[in-house]
Amino acid sequence: MGSLNDLVIDFRSGQPIYLQIVEQIRQKVASGELKPGDQLPTVRQLAAELRVNFNTVARAYRLLDEAGLISTQHGRGTYIWETPSPETLQTIRQQGLESLTRRYLAQAAQLGCTAEEVAKVINPMLERWRESGELPKPEPQEF
Amino acid sequence: MGSLNDLVIDFRSGQPIYLQIVEQIRQKVASGELKPGDQLPTVRQLAAELRVNFNTVARAYRLLDEAGLISTQHGRGTYIWETPSPETLQTIRQQGLESLTRRYLAQAAQLGCTAEEVAKVINPMLERWRESGELPKPEPQEF
DNA sequence: TGTATTTTTGTATCTTTGTATCATTGTATC
DNA sequence: GATACAATGATACAAAGATACAAAAATACA
Numbered sequence: 001m002g003s004l005n006d007l008v009i010d011f012r013s014g015q016p017i018y019l020q021i022v023e024q025i026r027q028k029v030a031s032g033e034l035k036p037g038d039q040l041p042t043v044r045q046l047a048a049e050l051r052v053n054f055n056t057v058a059r060a061y062r063l064l065d066e067a068g069l070i071s072t073q074h075g076r077g078t079y080i081w082e083t084p085s086p087e088t089l090q091t092i093r094q095q096g097l098e099s100l101t102r103r104y105l106a107q108a109a110q111l112g113c114t115a116e117e118v119a120k121v122i123n124p125m126l127e128r129w130r131e132s133g134e135l136p137k138p139e140p141q142e143f
Numbered sequence: 144m145g146s147l148n149d150l151v152i153d154f155r156s157g158q159p160i161y162l163q164i165v166e167q168i169r170q171k172v173a174s175g176e177l178k179p180g181d182q183l184p185t186v187r188q189l190a191a192e193l194r195v196n197f198n199t200v201a202r203a204y205r206l207l208d209e210a211g212l213i214s215t216q217h218g219r220g221t222y223i224w225e226t227p228s229p230e231t232l233q234t235i236r237q238q239g240l241e242s243l244t245r246r247y248l249a250q251a252a253q254l255g256c257t258a259e260e261v262a263k264v265i266n267p268m269l270e271r272w273r274e275s276g277e278l279p280k281p282e283p284q285e286f
Numbered sequence: 287t288g289t290a291t292t293t294t295t296g297t298a299t300c301t302t303t304g305t306a307t308c309a310t311t312g313t314a315t316c
Numbered sequence: 317g318a319t320a321c322a323a324t325g326a327t328a329c330a331a332a333g334a335t336a337c338a339a340a341a342a343t344a345c346a
Contacts, residue, residue, distance in 0.1 A: 016323060042303060053325045058304065071155045074304045075332030097256050101265050102281035104247040105272065110174045111239050115273035121237075122244050122265065130258035135248055159331060185295060196333045201296065218295045218340030 004028075004041055009050050017052055021060035029069055029080060040070065040078040147171075147184055152193050156249070160195055164203035170239040172212055172223060173232055183213065183221040 007024050009017055028034040040046070043061060047054035061078055064070045072078045108118050129135055150167050152160055171177040183189070186204060190197035204221055207213045214224040227235065251261050272278040 018323080044303080054304090055326085056324060059323090061304085072304065073154050073332085074159070074330070075302075076154070077303065077332095097251055097254060097260065097264050099281065100247065100250055100254070101261075101268060102279050104243060105265075105268060105278050106281045107243055108240055109272075109278060110176075111170060111236050111243070112174065113236055113240050115269050115278075117236075117240060118244075119269050119273075121240050122248075125244060125248060126258050126262050129248065129252075130262075135245070135252055161331080187295080198297090198334085199332060202332090204296085215296065216340085217297070217338075220295065220340095 004046060005049070007046070007050060009052065017050075017056050018060040018063070021046075021050075021057060022063050025060070025064060026069065034080050036080050036082045038080045040080070042077060147189060148192070150189070150193060152195065153246075156246075160193075161199050161203040161206070164189075164193075164200060165206050166239065166242050168203070168207060169212065169235050170242075172226070173235040173239060175226075177223050179223050179225050181223045183223070185220060 004025070007021065009020055011017070013020070025034070025040075034040075040061070041049070043054045043057040047057045050057070061070065061072050065072045069081055070078055071081050105118065125135075147168070150164065152163050154160070156163070168177070168183075177183075183204070184192070186197045186200040190200045193200070204213065204215050208215045208221075212224060212227065213221055215221045226232070248261065268279060
């Protein structure tokens with residue numbers, strides 16, 4: 001498990017607990033004490049160590065996740081974010097948006113979709129993205 | 144065994160793993176890449192490939208089974224059951240397209256692209272596809 | 287062949303993990 | 317004091333994993 005045995009919470013400092021957790025994990029990542037792929041303690045483990053509600057730890061983890069520092073995975077655990085290897089980063093940069101787009105259209109075509117169908121699906125999403133800055137989240141589907 | 148060597152799981156997407164499996168198998172059936180009678184990998188094989196618990200694969204298979212797309216047989220294996228009716232095929236295509244599109248936009252966003260940039264790239268390609276029926280060849284991609 | 291045993295396959299159940307929602311508490315502001 | 321809001325806690329839930337099991341197939345052996 002992640003080496004977070006030395007986290008210290010000051011309950012009287014006036015600074016929220018979840019921010020104290022966030023700050024200290026950030027420092028450990030910055031200093032290299034925590035490396036990509038390292039697993040952090042579960043929200044319940046860390047909460048028990050710190051004598052704190054696990055939702056408070058979950059809140060800290062959520063912030064760090066949104067900041068891209070860690071990756072929390074439902075049912076699996078929480079990990080320091082794995083930076084893509086330099087090669088794949090380079091590949092992505094080189095291939096870029098056009099390549100990504102070609103592949104997307106090819107996959108859509110293989111599904112048997114027409115250009116019209118693709119346009120009808122992607123245009124609203126693009127519009128929404130442009131206006132709200134939000135990407136559509138996958139909705140749960142049922143059968 | 145079934146050709147599921149190219150299934151890709153994104154552990155950070157927020158979409159449950161079992162749904163990612165379901166979605167990609169549905170797409171392969173809809174596109175004809177998987178045909179009735181084809182045997183799928185066993186739950187343990189696929190789980191090992193994807194680095195996932197086999198119960199997660201079993202859950203995906205169960206959903207597909209309940210949807211009538213595959214037939215899982217205790218002690219024997221799992222097989223594609225039938226090509227869905229045209230209506231369900233259409234539904235699958237639609238959902239698959241939406242799923243593909245979300246992934247595409249997410250990847251574009253990760254590249255740092257804006258909605259405008261994406262539109263500027265994809266619209267000409269769509270236009271050309273609509274008019275000439277041709278779409279640019281994607282170069283092979285791995286990751 | 288026929289049968290026993292082992293292996294391979296999917297299933298059932300429970301535990302562990304993170305998430306969502308609401309309730310409680312403290313604090314600031316009026 | 318009253319109200320609003322932020323921080324924390326309580327509870328219920330969902331996703332994923334661990335373990336033990338059952339059914340079918342494969343194998344060994346007489």
